[in-house]
Amino acid sequence: MDTSGGSLRDRPNRLLSCGVQDWFCVFFASYLLLLGPKGLEEISAVKILILYVSVLALVLLLAVLIAVSLIRRPGARRLRDCLAPRALRNPANLFACAYLVFVLISALLSPWRRMALFSTENRENACTEFLYVLCFVLISLWGKPTKTILYVVYGATGLFCLVILLHLLGLNPFGLYGAGKNFYSPVKGGRTKIFIGTVGNVDLVSAVFSLLLPICLVDGLTARGWRKLIGLTLAAVCAVEMVKIRVLAGLVGVAAGGVLSAWILAPFRRKTKLYLLLGLGLAGAAGLAVLWGFDLKPKPLHELHEILHGRFSDKFGTGRFFIWRQMLERVPGRLLFGTGPDTVRQTGLDPFTRYNAAGQLVAVGRLSNAHCLPLQILYCTGLLSLLAWLGMVGSVLAPWALRKNKSRASAAIGAGIICFLTNMLFCITSVIIMPFFWCFLGLLNGEQINKDMPPE
16 A cells, blocks of 8 residues: 655545555455355345445544554644545535435335335345445545556456356356356246356346446557557457347447447547537437337337337336336325335335246246336435435536546546446346445545545
């Protein structure tokens, strides 16, 4: 942990910044890659344990570093420099704290208060949301994107892709599936190809890819030498594996989020960007016109054709329309504070059914997730928490998008967050993946707060 450089006044924050960076590197790699002795069978329990232990370690680490800084040079000014009071007034941090307050109120007002506070459904209860916000604020206060973090992302992504490659080949390294099983073995309901890698559900794996692929790609495109080669290679491997696991939400997230990120990051003048935006708008309008006029064979395009003609079905979006319709019908009944964090299953929505190509019923399941992050927040914790969450995200991404002198690490992480959020419009939320979003968003916010910090 190198704390050299900077004035005496800078050094407390420099010390804390190095501590947060080291913690982030360890946490990211361990949370992405580690599983328990039962492999994928107990993945959520292991991930939540890692999260709780890691956040506790972060708090203790920062407390020790602040104490060390004060022992070296005691005084009220020194304490003020460590705690960075101006950073506490950062708009994104204030929105995050408001979001947490509304989540806690929602949990206390919920008819299923105990579930909302301590649910084991998706484990995104009020306590877990507290950890999310705490991570975001602490990382914002003393962290920022650095090339060291990108190196760790590269290494962890490479190992993550390697495990998935072995699973796609029908192997079972470390016995993650259990004895005699692999990626192609049928699971409950007779379905196959559902769980893979060290994240589990293919939807969640796709969400992780939608975050990591843009980070590797953007950094690879702007780097030189071996770093360019590694970044572009990892991005290509992520893209191939995304196609192999066949999760449309991830592909849409990377494609749509990638276009938006490219428009933000492209080194063009504002007038040129406006022309590009106009061109994209015209291309999109032309595409919609084609879809309106022609009923194309691929299922997603057929569904878009039907929607453009005003014909909707609960089967669209692999059943997402069925989920969204039910939730939106119930939102007005508990508009401000929702039903309580992670209580979708308790609200009695009609069960989800899945049929095979022959029309046979292959799965029936109670709904426990919105498959859309903003709708999940609105339904569970209410309109106020959704507005606070949107304010937090906007307060981070808007300054980032407008900032001209983005660091290479900042540009890569910002693109990853945009693609991840695009994917999460159609993906399930889970404690397995959401800490990545909160921590990387904290890094991006930290760059704005700590922009005067001496460079790495």
